[in-house]
Amino acid sequence: MTASSPSRFVVRAQRAFDGTGFVPVAVVVDEGRIVDLLPVAAPVAGAPEVAVTDEAVLLPGLVDSHVHVNEPGRTEWEGFRSATLAAAAGGITTLVDMPLNSVPPTTTVSGLEVKRAAATASAFVDVGFWGGAVPENLGRLAPLHEAGVYGFKCFLAPSGVEEFGHLDRAQLRAAMDEVAALGSRLIVHAEDPALLGAGGALGRGYDAFLASRPATSEASAIEAVIAAARASGARAHILHLSDARSLPAIRAARAEGVALTVETCPHYLTLVAEDIPDGAAEFKCCPPIREASNRDLLWEGVVDGTIDAIVSDHSPSTVDLKRAGDGDFGLAWGGISGLQVGLSAVWTEAHGRGIPLETVLPLFTTGPAAVAGLSEVGRIEVGAPAHLTVFAPDDELRIDAAALHHRNPISAYDGRMLRGRILRTWLRGRSVFDAARGGAGEAPDTRGAPGGRLRSRTDELIGAAGETR
Incomplete structure (x- = not known):
C-alpha cells in the first residue's frame, strides 16, 4: 500500500495482538480506520488483501511517549523527518515529543507553535507534544494546557541545557498543585x-x-x-526509571491511591554497567545504565505490572558531542539513540528470560498511550x-548505526544481534514502512508526502495544511 493505494483493504493474520494475546483475524480498513474485525478467512468483497505470514504477527502501531526530536534549534542532533522515519521503521505510529532540547523549548505557547510548524511538513507518523514546567513559567501553565500539550515535564536536577531550568522541592509542589x-x-x-x-x-x-549518579539520588x-x-x-509520572530499588516505594504509593505511573527504557532492560567499555560514551545517559542485578529487578517490575510503559527516551546528539573529551564520560553528551530498535531490543532480552511477547507488548502500545492520555x-x-x-519475532537483526534512520550514526545498540524485525507499518492505512522495498537500510516508503498529523491533548488531528479533522 502506498499513497495511491485504495482506501479500503483487508489485512489477514493468523496471529494478531488483541491487547492480551494473539488471535486470528481479518482487519478491514476503510478511509484510514478499522471498520471491521472478521474471522480470518471471511470474504471481503472488493477489497485488496495483505496476508501476514505465519512467521509474523500483526500488532497495533506502537506508541512512544518519550522522544527528543530536537527540532528546531538543534536539528543537527535530530529532526522530525529523520525521527519519524526511524519511528515508522521501528513500528511506531505515534510519538510524543519532549519539550527540550529544541530551541525554543516548549515552555510557552509560541514555542509550541514553532515546534508544530517544524513538524507539520516533515512528520511520517503522528506527533504530539509535552509542555515544559520550568521556574520561569510556573503559575502560567494554563495557556499551554489549553493549546493542547499532553502534560508538563520538569527536571529536579539540571537538564544539561541552559534554556530548560530545573525545579527545587518547593517549585515541584507548586507545579503539582497547578497541574492538579x-x-x-x-x-x-x-x-x-x-x-x-x-x-x-x-x-x-x-x-x-555511574558513581557520580547513584541510585540514592533517584x-x-x-x-x-x-x-x-x-x-x-495530581497525576504524576516517573520518567526513565533506572533504579529498580525504587519500585517498592512506587507500589506502596499506588496502593494508598497516589495517581502515579512509571516508565523504563529499552537500554535499562537490555544493557548493563558491567559490559560498558572504557570511552564508549554512546552508553552515557542520565539516569545511568546500572548493574545486572538492578536490571533483573526492573524485569520483575515489567512482569508484575508495576512498570506501565517502555519508551525510548531517544535523546541523540551529534557524534562530536558524544565523543567529546575523547570518550570522557563526564564531558560527553548524555543520551541514548534507540528510537528505531526498541521493540527488537526488549524482545531479545524477554525471549532470553522466557517472557512471552504478549507480556511486553502492552508496554509499547496501550501503556505509553495511557501515560499521555491518548485514548x-x-x-x-x-x-x-x-x-x-x-x-x-524470530527474525535476526544486526544493528548497524549507520543504516538506521537516526540523523547521527552512533548508538549503544551498534553491532548487536537482536531478535525480531519490523516488516511493515501502516499509518491510517497508508504504508509508511515496508522492509521488502527498503534494501539494506530498510527505508520507509517515502515516495509520497509525509503522512503524519499533529495531535493535541483533546485528540484533535491537525492535518498538514493546518485544518482540524
Whole structure:
C-alpha cells in the first residue's frame, strides 16, 4: 500500500495482538480506520488483501511517549523527518515529543507553535507534544494546557541545557498543585541534585560516571515526587526509571491511591554497567545504565505490572558531542539513540528470560498511550485509526548505526544481534514502512508526502495544511 493505494483493504493474520494475546483475524480498513474485525478467512468483497505470514504477527502501531526530536534549534542532533522515519521503521505510529532540547523549548505557547510548524511538513507518523514546567513559567501553565500539550515535564536536577531550568522541592509542589487544578499531569526527571557528583571530567571509565549518579539520588527524588503527588492529588509520572530499588516505594504509593505511573527504557532492560567499555560514551545517559542485578529487578517490575510503559527516551546528539573529551564520560553528551530498535531490543532480552511477547507488548502500545492520555491508539479495534505494524519475532537483526534512520550514526545498540524485525507499518492505512522495498537500510516508503498529523491533548488531528479533522 502506498499513497495511491485504495482506501479500503483487508489485512489477514493468523496471529494478531488483541491487547492480551494473539488471535486470528481479518482487519478491514476503510478511509484510514478499522471498520471491521472478521474471522480470518471471511470474504471481503472488493477489497485488496495483505496476508501476514505465519512467521509474523500483526500488532497495533506502537506508541512512544518519550522522544527528543530536537527540532528546531538543534536539528543537527535530530529532526522530525529523520525521527519519524526511524519511528515508522521501528513500528511506531505515534510519538510524543519532549519539550527540550529544541530551541525554543516548549515552555510557552509560541514555542509550541514553532515546534508544530517544524513538524507539520516533515512528520511520517503522528506527533504530539509535552509542555515544559520550568521556574520561569510556573503559575502560567494554563495557556499551554489549553493549546493542547499532553502534560508538563520538569527536571529536579539540571537538564544539561541552559534554556530548560530545573525545579527545587518547593517549585515541584507548586507545579503539582497547578497541574492538579488543570486536570493535567506532571512527568518528572527524578534525580536529586544534592546527591549527584560534581560535573566535569570523570575519565574514560564507566564506573566513575555511574558513581557520580547513584541510585540514592533517584530514590530521593522519587520519594519527593510521591509526597508532592500525594499532597496535591495530581497525576504524576516517573520518567526513565533506572533504579529498580525504587519500585517498592512506587507500589506502596499506588496502593494508598497516589495517581502515579512509571516508565523504563529499552537500554535499562537490555544493557548493563558491567559490559560498558572504557570511552564508549554512546552508553552515557542520565539516569545511568546500572548493574545486572538492578536490571533483573526492573524485569520483575515489567512482569508484575508495576512498570506501565517502555519508551525510548531517544535523546541523540551529534557524534562530536558524544565523543567529546575523547570518550570522557563526564564531558560527553548524555543520551541514548534507540528510537528505531526498541521493540527488537526488549524482545531479545524477554525471549532470553522466557517472557512471552504478549507480556511486553502492552508496554509499547496501550501503556505509553495511557501515560499521555491518548485514548484511541495502541489498539486493533473497530473505530480506531488503522495504525498497524507487522513484526517477525524470530527474525535476526544486526544493528548497524549507520543504516538506521537516526540523523547521527552512533548508538549503544551498534553491532548487536537482536531478535525480531519490523516488516511493515501502516499509518491510517497508508504504508509508511515496508522492509521488502527498503534494501539494506530498510527505508520507509517515502515516495509520497509525509503522512503524519499533529495531535493535541483533546485528540484533535491537525492535518498538514493546518485544518482540524
